[in-house]
Amino acid sequence: MSYADLRELQSALNTASDIAFSLDAAPSPHEAEQLLDALRRALTAAGALGAGLGATGCAEHPKGPVDPLAGDREDPLPPGWGRCLLCNDRRRRAGAQRRGWR
Template sequence: MPTKRPFLLRELRSRLPSVDDRIRQLVDHGDPTEYEAIADALYRVFITTRNLAPSRNSTDCAIHPNGPVDPEPPTGWGHCLLCNSNRRVGDPRARQGAASAPNQYDVPPPPYSHELLLDRMRQINDTVFELHYRSPDQDFDIAADLVHGAFIIARELSRPRSSSRCPRHPGAPLDPAAPGGPRCLFCAAAETRRGAAPPPQIRDRERRLPLRRRRP
């Protein structure tokens, strides 16, 4: 059993209930600013669960195991961005390892919702409740994945939302008198302009040249 495991497990169980209570107390799915504070708290919980679980090599690189991941590694190269950058500039000392799948933490697929976050928190509570000092490393790995997924959901819910739910004008004001209920003010005004009669046009009069006076 690792030496720090009892301390970290006690820290995890002391931090988790307060975050769970804040999520359950949100009214009408909460405001993005409230989810921002929850995402910060969940990230601190994730750091604790990550330290409880065995270390992961996210880049499959012996030199930079926790370095940045190259989002587009060339064919046959590894996922370490630092080594790949050195290889791109022709550094002969750069690592020549073959590519393999990086071992990253769980990222749940969208769409993200408050119900999805609540369901993820129920899974976390059930998993942490079963943990003890001599639990296998696989159980701590599962807990780390679950907490990381909850952090991703809360982080996405903390992004600014569109008050008008209009894909063309995010955050636009609402027109309460628009046909069909409150709608995007900009789109409603554009439809009104298209349906209105065209404005009157002013035509220029033909200019007539002044008659030349005959000389006496």
């Protein structure tokens, strides 16, 4: 996810909101087309946000290292864990501290 994609999404949604709240009960074809254009921009920008996820599938570390244990069928990862080594390592360390391991 890039900052530019997020800003484009926010801008398009704000524009669509402004247009929608200023519409009359019977909007003109021009007003309806403007609203449709803003919503299309928002949809395109929203699609671009998810496209940035890399092999990890992690929003925080999309291009980070993949956990080699994520594909291990003999010792599967706990529910909710992904393929991101950085996030999984943080979870493992937090679990070890809760169990009293140092």
